[in-house]
Amino acid sequence: MSKVELSKVELSKKLDLERIIFIGRTFEEYLDMFSLSVEKLEGKKILDCPAGACSFTASGNKIGLDITACDIAYYHSVEDLEMKGLQDIEHAMEHIEKVKDNYVWDYFNDIDDLRGHRLHALKDCSNNRKEISERYIPVTLPTLPFKDNEFDIIFSAHFLFMYADRLDYQFHMKTLNELLRVSSDEICIFPLVDLEGKRYEHLDELILYLTDKGCTVEEVKVGYEFQVNADSMLKIKKCN
Template sequence: MSRGTKTKLDLDKVIFIGRTYEEYMDMFMLSEGDLKGKKILDCPSGACSFAASGQLKGWNTMAADIAYDHPAEDLVTKGREDLQHALTHMKNAESNYIWDYFQDLNQLQEYRERALHSCIEDMNKNSERYLPVQLPALPFKDNDFDMVLSAHFLFTYADRLNLQFHLDTLNELLRVAKEELRVFPLVDLEGNRYEHLDHVIQYLKDNGCYVEEVKVPYEFQKGANSMLKVNKNH
């Protein structure tokens, strides 16, 4: 897919909000030792700054998202609009969140704006590291990445992504992962544990994976404090 070709999903239907590199390290319980010498894919990565910050630290990071089929200037506008919409919603539902990681809405806005700025700046400089994709299909070779990270997509949108889509997407993310896949969080937008998670875990185990639910040092949305860690080799 080239940048000039629109994907089936219009940009106005994509939520383009990002998390920072520091949030990723906590969400996925990563250390710099986990990343050193590894090739890592963030998918779908949205406006997150993990790939950009990772490259600055010397990691081999790549980002993939359906939104990357659109020009960077459009994504900046979209990101700012989505952030303001999210902040307005949070003002009316602050009790749905735990205000330990962020002091208040102002600090949250600062983090989100920093992630967006870092993502877009790197996209303009290193566009080859930002691939437009449409899950559950990826344009990468088998075992192309040592580790794949996937945040705030699978399980989160359980109201619009059915079980088969989850299984197909997990299969594809694992296909391109040589060693490991990590998925965060394990709850839907209402904070409920994904209703088919036990089925998903058993499915992955039946296909030869070692699967763990791991508590992580990050909780902003209430209940969103665990990741799924999937190793392809026992």
């Protein structure tokens, strides 16, 4: 196979819309998931990776924060992703309805309330991407197209560790190294469990690896729990 043919195959993988789950959380959920305040974020250059259909970038930039979103999904058009997001939200609601006991119904009142949050995030993300598309960067992890130390803080929600059945330890290691490369100060990852609510099996190994690299690593309980046991984040501080 020629290099041109290989490039076409790689691009096809990136653009396979059916493989993408396009669901996001709201700005307010981010504040709770990562124990944040707007004041803490002011004056910081922030990356949301991968951002999916989250409204963190849209809402944050509207109040003057400096946030960039990146995701493999952004290789697709806004219109295609919005349609996929609507389908994914309905599919997720049907699934969650069947396994309600796997979730804590304190943050959301019921399925309709949850659906409203997800639709709100999708709409805000889609509209903002039309307005300032340069803030939404298509990427294919574990590689990022950013400069060393480009961002002060990086947030990564509902991706790393959650899909431990599909993304192996080496992928997590490579992705963490890339996040460390483009961060100048702090990386926060939420949650620390897989899709079954079990603590990521290699988490202690990764923490040891990070501390050996000179990072300060802390598991922090947060005031947000929807999936059972998903109530902690990993806060990684680089040694400067």
